[in-house]
Amino acid sequence: MGKADFLSPKAIANRIKSKGLQKLRWYCQMCQKQCRDENGFKCHCMSESHQRQLLLASEDPNKFMDYFSDEFKNEFLELLRRRFGTKRVHNNIVYNEYISDREHVHMNSTQWETLTDFTKWLGREGFCKVDETPKGWYVQYIDRDPETIRLQEEQARRKKADLDDEERSAKFINEQVRRGRDGKEIEETPVFTELKRESEEEKIAFNLGASACVAGPSKPSSALGASALKAAAAAAASSSTKRKDAGSDSRSEKKKKSALEEIMEMEARKKKKLDAVRTDYWMQPNIVIKVVTKRLGEKYHKKKGVVMEVRDKYAAVVKMIDSGDKLKLDQNHVETVIPAPGKRVLILNGPYRDVEAVLEGIDEKNFSATLTLETGSQKGKRVDIAYEDFSKLA
Structure with a gap:
C-alpha cells in the first residue's frame, strides 16, 4: 500500500505526532525510544532489542x-x-x-x-x-558554591564595617553636642506673676516704651508737663537703642556657626586628609601575601608567598614559600596575611604607610588590629589599622 497523501488526515496526524512531546505512557526509558501510539509501543516491547535491554537491566536493576x-x-x-x-x-x-x-x-x-x-x-x-x-x-x-559564599561573606563584612564607621561617627557627634550643651549656662526662665492692685481706686499705668509695667496711682492730666514729655521721649529713645543693639546681637549670633556644624566640618576635613593619604595600590617588597585567585589551579590557591619585586605599582613578582616557584601576580589576585600577636608587620596604606610595627591584638568585630609603631617619627604609638592596610613581614 502506498504512502498517504501529503494533505490527507493521516499524513497531517503523523506530522503533528512527530513534533513536540508524546504521551509518557508510550516512552521506553531503557531504550530511550518514544512511540507514537499504543500499537507502536506494543510492537517495541515485543522487539528483540527491547528484550536485550531488559536482560541487561535484570542483572543489576539498582544500577540503572x-x-x-x-x-x-x-x-x-x-x-x-x-x-x-x-x-x-x-x-x-x-x-x-x-x-x-x-x-x-x-x-x-x-x-x-x-x-x-x-x-x-x-x-x-x-x-x-x-x-x-x-x-x-x-x-x-x-x-x-564556595566562590558565591565567599562573595556573600565579603559583602556582609563590608556592610558591617560601613555600619560600624557610621555608628562611631554618630556617637562622636552626639558626645560633642552633649559636651557643648553641658558647657552652656542654664538660661533663666521668666517668672510670670498675677497682676494685683491694693485698692479698687488705684489705676494701673503701662509704660509702652519701657520693658516693665508700673502699678501705681495715676496722676491727673494737668500734672503732665514738659518734664513728663521729656522723660517719655528719653525712654522711647533708649528703648529704640536697645532694640537696635538686640537686633545686631541676634544677627551676629546667626552668623556664628553652631557646634554641630563645626564638628561636621572638622570631620569632613579629617576624612579628606585621610583620603588624600590613601592610594589604590599597596604592594610592597618583603611582605607575605596569600594567593586567592583560582585561575592558577589548586597548586597555588590559598598558598602563601613573599613579594620579591614590585612592578608598575599594581603587580609583583612573588616567590611561593612551599614550592619556591616565582609568579607574577596582580594585587587583585592576592590578599594580605595577618600574623600571630607579637609578630612584626608592615603598614601598606594610610597615614602610616611604609612604617614597621608589632601586632598587639586583633579586633574581629571592627575588622582591625592594634599595632605599635617601631619606626618613624611616632615610634611607640599605638594605632588601630584595618586588616587590608598591613601585612606580615617576611
Whole structure:
C-alpha cells in the first residue's frame, strides 16, 4: 500500500505526532525510544532489542535506577539554579520547563514515584528549601558554591564595617553636642506673676516704651508737663537703642556657626586628609601575601608567598614559600596575611604607610588590629589599622 497523501488526515496526524512531546505512557526509558501510539509501543516491547535491554537491566536493576535518578536530579537542579537562581518558585513550574525537552529523563524511571516525593527528598538532603502551601509545594535553591559564599561573606563584612564607621561617627557627634550643651549656662526662665492692685481706686499705668509695667496711682492730666514729655521721649529713645543693639546681637549670633556644624566640618576635613593619604595600590617588597585567585589551579590557591619585586605599582613578582616557584601576580589576585600577636608587620596604606610595627591584638568585630609603631617619627604609638592596610613581614 502506498504512502498517504501529503494533505490527507493521516499524513497531517503523523506530522503533528512527530513534533513536540508524546504521551509518557508510550516512552521506553531503557531504550530511550518514544512511540507514537499504543500499537507502536506494543510492537517495541515485543522487539528483540527491547528484550536485550531488559536482560541487561535484570542483572543489576539498582544500577540503572540510580543512574537515571542521578541524571534526573542533576538536570532538575541545574535548570532550577540557572533559570530561577535562589528565588522561591512552585515545583510544578520548574518540572513543566524540565519536561519540555524531548530528551529529558522521565520520572517513572527514577526512584521517586511523584513530584511531591522528589520535592520532599530535595528538602531532606539539603539541596533546596521546601515549604508546603495551599497552592502546592515551593522550592528555593541553596547555592553552595564556595566562590558565591565567599562573595556573600565579603559583602556582609563590608556592610558591617560601613555600619560600624557610621555608628562611631554618630556617637562622636552626639558626645560633642552633649559636651557643648553641658558647657552652656542654664538660661533663666521668666517668672510670670498675677497682676494685683491694693485698692479698687488705684489705676494701673503701662509704660509702652519701657520693658516693665508700673502699678501705681495715676496722676491727673494737668500734672503732665514738659518734664513728663521729656522723660517719655528719653525712654522711647533708649528703648529704640536697645532694640537696635538686640537686633545686631541676634544677627551676629546667626552668623556664628553652631557646634554641630563645626564638628561636621572638622570631620569632613579629617576624612579628606585621610583620603588624600590613601592610594589604590599597596604592594610592597618583603611582605607575605596569600594567593586567592583560582585561575592558577589548586597548586597555588590559598598558598602563601613573599613579594620579591614590585612592578608598575599594581603587580609583583612573588616567590611561593612551599614550592619556591616565582609568579607574577596582580594585587587583585592576592590578599594580605595577618600574623600571630607579637609578630612584626608592615603598614601598606594610610597615614602610616611604609612604617614597621608589632601586632598587639586583633579586633574581629571592627575588622582591625592594634599595632605599635617601631619606626618613624611616632615610634611607640599605638594605632588601630584595618586588616587590608598591613601585612606580615617576611
